[in-house]
Amino acid sequence: MKITILGARGSIPIEGKKFLEFGGLTSCVLCETKTEVVFIDAGTGLINAPIITDKNVSMLLTHPHLDHLIGLPFFPILSQKNKIIDFYAGTHEGLNAEKLLDGLFSPPYWPCKINDYPADFRCHELSLPMQIGDVKVEAIKSNHPGESFIFKVSSEGKSFVYATDYEYDEKNAKELIEFSKDADLLCFDSQYTEEELLSKKGYGHSTISQGLKVYKESGAKRLRFVHHNPAYDDEFLRSLEKEIKNENVSIARVNEVIKL
Numbered sequence: 102m103k104i105t106i107l108g109a110r111g112s113i114p115i116e117g118k119k120f121l122e123f124g125g126l127t128s129c130v131l132c133e134t135k136t137e138v139v140f141i142d143a144g145t146g147l148i149n150a151p152i153i154t155d156k157n158v159s160m161l162l163t164h165p166h167l168d169h170l171i172g173l174p175f176f177p178i179l180s181q182k183n184k185i186i187d188f189y190a191g192t193h194e195g196l197n198a199e200k201l202l203d204g205l206f207s208p209p210y211w212p213c214k215i216n217d218y219p220a221d222f223r224c225h226e227l228s229l230p231m232q233i234g235d236v237k238v239e240a241i242k243s244n245h246p247g248e249s250f251i252f253k254v255s256s257e258g259k260s261f262v263y264a265t266d267y268e269y270d271e272k273n274a275k276e277l278i279e280f281s282k283d284a285d286l287l288c289f290d291s292q293y294t295e296e297e298l299l300s301k302k303g304y305g306h307s308t309i310s311q312g313l314k315v316y317k318e319s320g321a322k323r324l325r326f327v328h329h330n331p332a333y334d335d336e337f338l339r340s341l342e343k344e345i346k347n348e349n350v351s352i353a354r355v356n357e358v359i360k361l
C-alpha cells in the first residue's frame with residue numbers, strides 16, 4: 102500500500118514562502134493498492150489528485166467540516182467522464198452522505214450539483230467494517246466537535262490509521278491505542294503545542310507529545326503528525342520536529358509518499 106499526503110494543514114488553507122515545505126493545503130490523503138485508489142478527506146489537497154484510469158476510485162470522509170470538504174468541487178477526477186467515484190460518509194446532524202453534499206453543492210454556495218460533473222459520483226452510507234476491493238476499512242469514533250471518524254485501511258497485510266481531528270484524553274486514548282495496535286503507519290492530529298492546548302480544550306485537536314504516547318503504546322511502526330496549525334510556518338514546524346528524535350516519526354510534508 103502506498104500513502105501520499107496531499108494536504109496536512111488544519112482548519113484553513115495557507116500559502117507563501119514560509120509554508121512550502123510542509124504545505125498549506127488542507128486534509129487529504131491518498132491510499133493506493135493494486136486495484137484501488139482510496140482518498141481520505143477532500144480538503145484542498147484534493148485539487149492535486151492524479152487522474153486515475155486503471156483503478157477503482159473511492160473516498161472516505163472523516164467528517165464534513167469545511168477544511169475536509171472544500172476541495173471536492175475541484176477534484177480533478179470529477180471531470181473524467183463516466184468514471185465511478187464511490188463516496189462514503191457517516192450521518193452527521195441527521196444528514197447522510199448524499200444530503201451532506203447536496204447542501205454544499207447548491208446555489209448560492211455552488212452553481213451545480215455533484216451529479217452534474219462528468220464523472221459518475223455515487224454516495225454511500227458508511228457501513229463498518231467494510232471492504233472496498235482489496236482494501237478493508239474499519240473505523241472508531243473520534244473525540245471531536247460534531248463527531249468524526251478515525252479510519253483504519255488495511256491491504257496486502259499492511260495497515261494505516263488516520264487519526265486527524267482528534268482530541269486526546271486518557272479515557273478515549275485507550276480505544277485509539279487498541280485500534281492502532283501494530284499499524285504500519287499512524288497519522289495523528291498535532292494542531293496545538295502544549296501551551297496552546299491550555300486555551301483550546303474542547304476544540305477537538307491534540308499535541309505532539311500526546312501523539313507520541315499513542316504511538317509508543319500502540320506499537321505503530323511509523324508516525325506522521327497532521328492537521329498543522331495554520332499559524333505554524335516551516336521553520337517552527339522544523340523546530341518542533343527536531344525535538345522528536347525518532348527516525349520513524351516526523352511531521353507530514355505535502356506530497357510525501359510513504360510505502361508500507
Ligand SMILES: [Zn+2]
Pocket residue numbers: 111112128166168169266328
Ligand atoms: Zn480539520
Ligand SMILES: [Zn+2]
Pocket residue numbers: 164166245249266305
Ligand atoms: Zn474538524
